[in-house]
Amino acid sequence: MVFSIAYRFLRDRAVAEELAQEVFLRLYRELPRLQSPEHVKFWLRKAISHRSMDYARALRRRNEVALEEVHEPGVSATPSDPLLDAALRKLVASLPDESRIVVVLRYQEDLEPTEIADLLGISLGTVKSRLHRSLGLLRQKAQRLIGEPIR
């Protein structure tokens, strides 16, 4: 869960593992304050989401290759195709940080918008609008890629 959120958000295995390790070390220090396994799960998701966003922000400040600059993949694929999966992951990576983390938490972690709002400390309305906007954008770009309408 922890590694996967960072990996899907940053698309860099090494960095994701490093951040996940950091979060687990912090968890060890925080453990006496966490009351239940559910609380631990919530804390882990929250910590890795914020740490990943901080990392992406710092990366941009250092003028390295920004994730938003990842080009759309040039593939032609049909639904349920592994190539489409890869293309979708790249398209997700091209979303702005704030929308990308919402999409990852919604579709990887299967969290409800209320849970995402709670986790990221933003309003439910903001989560819903980011999801709606991101889905529209992803659908549009994916349609362009495969050349046929997507439901």
Place this chain on the structure above:
Amino acid sequence: MNDFEEQLKHALRRRDPSEGFADLVLTRLAEERSQRPVGERAWNLWPRLRWVSAMAVLILVVSGVVYKVRERHDEEIEARAAKQQVMLALRITGSKLRIAKQKVKAVESGEAKTENTL
């Protein structure tokens, strides 16, 4: 969820970290524990001690506040009693003054009658 969302969910399914990730975390954890200063380790070893000291501080603060409130309450009672005494003294003085005034009036009216008969 519609087809597109299902596809997205499939594309974003969880991935596992590389093998040995858990061992690496445990190694780093052990390193961190050995590097931590003795004082800090002792502090973490006795969370109850922290709890007890926090409670002691809380009790001190609360008893200080209670003492102050009581002190103020006692002062208020004393002030009220003093006020009542002053009021009583004033009332007594007032009634004595009235009696004296009446006597003076009586004396004055007696003198006036004598002058008239003369």
